[in-house]
Amino acid sequence: MTAAHVSLILHLILTVSVLVDMSSSITETAGVFGRLWQKTFKSDKSCNSKWISFNAQGLRADLESKLFGQHIASPIILKAVTGFMNDDKPEKPLVLSLHGPTGTGKNFVSKLIADNIYKKGSGSSFVHVFASQLHFPHLSQVDSYKLHLQQWIKGNGTSCERSMLIFDGMDQMRPRLIDGIVPYLKDYNKLVEVSYKKAIFIFLSNAGWGIITKTALNFWKEGRHQEFERKNLEIEISEAVLNNDVFWYSSLIKKNLGGIFVPFLPLQYQHVVQCAEAAMKNRGLQLDWDEVDKMASDLDYFPKFEKAFSLKFYT
Template sequence: MTDSKPNKPLVLSFHGTTGTGKNHVTRIIAKNVYEKGEDSEHVHTYTAKHHFPNKNNLDVYSAQLKQWIHGNVSRFPHSMFIFDEMEKMHPELIDTLKAFLDYNARVDGVSFRHAIFIFLSNTAGKVIVEVALDFWKEGKDRGKIWMNSKELETKIFQDIFNDKKSGFLYSAIIDHHLVDHYIPFLPLELKHVRQCVMAEMIHMKINQDYDLADEVARDMPFFPEKEKIFAVKGCKSARQKLMLYIEENEHAALPDLDKYSNEE
């Protein structure tokens, strides 16, 4: 954002298992770049299964994608494009993006150097989990993994090439090294899930209750099965689980109406 003359658009690729914060961090970025955050008219989100569901319509999708990106950047050079479920996108569609991501990209008179592209993917999630588990087994703190960030980024890159099911594998974006940073999202520990529950209490405008948050967090599934170190679903379903506890507590607090009916 401080480079007045970038030579290419900023391209970030977020990797990690479900519920580890990829969408959450994307919202934080949008909030700090645009006044209205993710609700800004300059933030555009595409989900593979929703926007490009039929493989037989790739030509139509490709044309639409080109039109959407070109049109939005021509109106506002600092537009942001978020692509969720990148591993489920067809390589032909991913290749459609190449013209906009390249160095000194200029398509039909429009420069894309100030645009931001963020890819969200579960690809390499297992590799990231394995690294986190290895750190734990060696008695190292999870927070120190950043010191091995270059090594982890290399492992993510290698895993993309080994994932035969990922559209990334066959994409020219990978071949031409157009992704600037591969960002690993680590599996969450109990303390992180607890923080998520506390945050949901704020969003729901109820009093923060640490004990309740701890109870809800501990009721979420963790792995390995015996040690229970990392959350299986991250913070996914934290709100729903909290609602269940609140409803159960409210129900338990209700008077036994049948009892009073019998007394009458």
């Protein structure tokens, strides 16, 4: 067993209390530790090209054939990830901030990215997902969460420089906890002692969804939905950031660490149909157009009378 593995084991022991409720029994804690051990040491063999190999064409194909209704997000993500993974000496980590309504594909696209970088995809031991409400539920324990989170990031960064860290629910995370992530987003920081220049940080957030939805609806009413571009949101999002409506993002922006802003749009009926078709194909089911239409029609849409966009589809 290498020194890096021993170091990571210690970090796992210290971190396990973050991943279980403080009232959990020793048995439950041991169970969580066992799953962490299995994920970290059994899923992948080594941090090398055998287990980590970027497939640019695969990502392009997946974004085109599996992610629907996101004509703004797809090219931004493809360009950002491709450029970063093809750079052997990036100046700083890749930070993607995915904003938009619930159910528009933010988690899904994170999986697509992982699937085209790691041999085991999102199941790789080099992919780490933190959900704010699950892993950091108690306000009184924020300082403890912050410490353990930093230890976890440091341990996994030491184990593999090409790690991917996904933070789900950034808009629900406490500011002090977000501050704990900041040192790892810089090109190099003496406090963390390890360079994370080749790591990928993906922040998922519903913050700004009202602005995104409102602007998308205005373009739809004018018959110009496909003309909707990221620049149409930049002014309003910037104002919201300055007014602290998107507080967590504003704290990163002020430190010039916000990364690449990627807006996710609400889905229209035809996009829901495409999603349903893809889901049936992936499960090896024969397409039933009546069933697809019924499923899509049964969803809730808004506004009430125009029914332009679905309230939710992707999970």
